[in-house]
Amino acid sequence: MAPSGNPLGIVARRLARAVSFTAVDQGAIERLPVVTRILEASRDIIYEDNSSAHCCVILDGWTCCYQLLANGRRQILSFHVPGDLPDLQSLYLPSPDFGMATVTRASVAFVPHTHLRRLAQQSPAMAQAFWREVVVTAATHRAWITSLGRRDARQKVAHLFCELYLRLEAASLAGDHIMPMPLRQNDLADALGLTSVHMNRVLRNMRTEGLFDLRSRRLKIRDWAALASAAEFNPQYLHLGN
Amino acid sequence: MAPSGNPLGIVARRLARAVSFTAVDQGAIERLPVVTRILEASRDIIYEDNSSAHCCVILDGWTCCYQLLANGRRQILSFHVPGDLPDLQSLYLPSPDFGMATVTRASVAFVPHTHLRRLAQQSPAMAQAFWREVVVTAATHRAWITSLGRRDARQKVAHLFCELYLRLEAASLAGDHIMPMPLRQNDLADALGLTSVHMNRVLRNMRTEGLFDLRSRRLKIRDWAALASAAEFNPQYLHLGN
DNA sequence: CGCAAACTTGATGGCCGTCAAGCAAAGTGG
DNA sequence: CCACTTTGCTTGACGGCCATCAAGTTTGCG
Known part of the structure; x- marks a missing residue:
């Protein structure tokens, strides 16, 4: 699959995973006006004009959504990879309740709400694709709630790794149970409700047991069955097709 | 505000909290075909025809959404009170990832997807109201994620009580910092990722400190400021207006 | 009044947090 | 190319929050 040269091609392909777009829809996405910015790792993603009348699209790199306590x-709420729309929810209800930040150096595109709304109004397929994205995000939140509330550290790690691998695989960014893993132990800890010290110990144990290799920003899952089983992982909530 | 006699009046008023409905919209909601059922406490809410081509509306009583582990x-994912639409997300993406159950004896109405979709197609206000409901649900999920991941038991309790009180107040089901509290300590524990034993001890402490009274299914918040402060509670995510 | 469900309390232990220190890796500048 | 710094990883010691187990006690309801 040769990626289209258009920067938003990645979004068009992503949304088309679930909904059948016409050539017109496809073209409309790719012709959306965007401002693209490259951000260094560990930077907040902020709307320059302060109006927050935009949605952002991850074109390259990893980002996360988070909330801070006093x-x-x-607490990291979600991770995002190329093709994701982390704050699509703002389309009809601005006033974000979370911050966004890069994990790695990342390329991020900003698309005006006005144009996205027009797209949704003119194309039912587009409206449905947006709805679907928001609903899948909510389903992912629910999976995280259950992980945080009722799984121990080892199970949490297993569940997160399973989720990330399948999402990256669906985006053609991973395969053969090998994936990039730019997350620091500190990031993992903030996502799983742990400390980085404990994170380190749990990772060591799981590595020792032969569940996976994790070094130089690369994760190789050695025993997918065991990992998925430890997590009681059910990929249905991700709605990746298959 | 005298409640309309129509069973779905409660939903119309709820959705109208955020969006301006025409009299036509209002009437269209109230004329939706529904099947209403009364369920005893602690029963699963199941779609009889197995098609799950319906959304449910809570007319009376409390319910919850949950996930089970092996x-x-x-893990309880959310609580729902009269006027709520717990599974509106199923409208354009069936295949639920969670179960629903009553907490108290409850009256639940089932509305066919077909009719809800038609409403959304014919009225932009309606479509926006649905979108908004789904987005607020996601925001509430995020607040829970942060509670589960980064607050201790005492803060978790404080946060949940603040959330529930404001939601009930907005639905005219509570006031003066007094609200019904039908949740068992076991339910609270399952929502907050704790055991019921620990739940009991934490509640006792908070009661002793004079934060609230909690007996005979009634919660009286004695010191709202202290409770909200302990939770670092920011009501913005609920989007209750005001 | 009797049963079941819910609440309460004590004793004990483990998972994970905290504090502290040292090591490794990666980038920076001279 | 090598001091130097910064960031991230690793390990040990210790403690606390919360889980587990095991009684009781109270509440609610038929």
């Missing part, structure tokens, strides 16, 4: 603690 | 543990 004591300085951070 | 070891029998339960």
Whole structure:
């Protein structure tokens, strides 16, 4: 699959995973006006004009959504990879309840709400694709809630790794149970409600057991069955097709 | 505000909180065909025809959404009170990833997807109201993620009580910092990722400190400021207006 | 009044947090 | 190319929050 040269081609392909677009729809996406910016790792993603009348699209790199508490603690709410629309929810309800930040150096495109709304109005397929994205995000939130509330550290790691692998695979960014893993142990800890110290110990144990290799920003899942089983992982919520 | 006699009046008023409906919209909601059922406490909410081509509306009583793990543990994902639409997300993406159950005896109405979709197609206000409901649900999920990941038991309780009180107040089901509290300590534990034993101890402490009274299914918040402060509660995510 | 469900309390232990220190890796500048 | 710094990883010691197990007690309801 040769990627289209258009920067938003990645979004068109992503949305078309679930909905059948006409050539017109496809073209309309790719002709959306965008401002693209390259951000260094660990930078907040902020709307320059402060109007927050845009949605952002991840074109390259990894990002996350997070909330901060007064004591300085951070909870990561989701990770995002190329093709994702982390704040599509803002389309009809601005006033974000979370921050966004890059994990790696990343290329991010900003698309005006006005144009996205027009797309949704003119094309039922587009409206449905947007709805679907938001609903899948909510389903992913639910999976995280259950992980945070009722799984121990080892199971949490297993569940997150399974989720990330399948999402990357669906985006043609991973295969053969090998994937890039730019997340620091500190990021993993903030996503799973743990400390980085404990994170380190749990990872060591799981590595020792032969569940996976994790070094130089690369994760190789050695025993997918065991990992998925430890997590009680059910990929249905991701709605990746298959 | 005298409630309309129509069973779906409660939904119309709820959706109208955020969106301006015409009299036509209003009437269209109230004329939706529904099947209403009364369920005893602690019963699963199941679609009889198995097609799950319906959304449900809580008319009376409390319900919850949950996920189960293999070891029998339960994670509650959300609580729902009269006027709520717990599974509106199924409208354009069936295949639920969670179960629903009553907390108290409850009256639940089932509305066919077909009619809801037609409403959304014919009225932009309606479409926006649905979108908004789904997005607020996701925002609530995010608040729970942060609670589960980064707050201790005491803060979790404080946060949940603040959320529930404001939602009930907005539905005219609570006031003066007094609200019904039908949740068992076991339910609270399953929502907050704790055991019921620990739940009991934490509640006792908070009661002793004078934060609230909690007996005979009634919660009286004695010190709202202290409770909200302990939770670092910011009501913005609920989008209740005001 | 009797049963079941829910609440309460104590004792004990483990998972994970905190504090502290040292090591490794990666980038920076001279 | 090598000091130097920064960031991230690793490990040990210790403690606390919360889970587990095991009684009781209270509440609610038929």
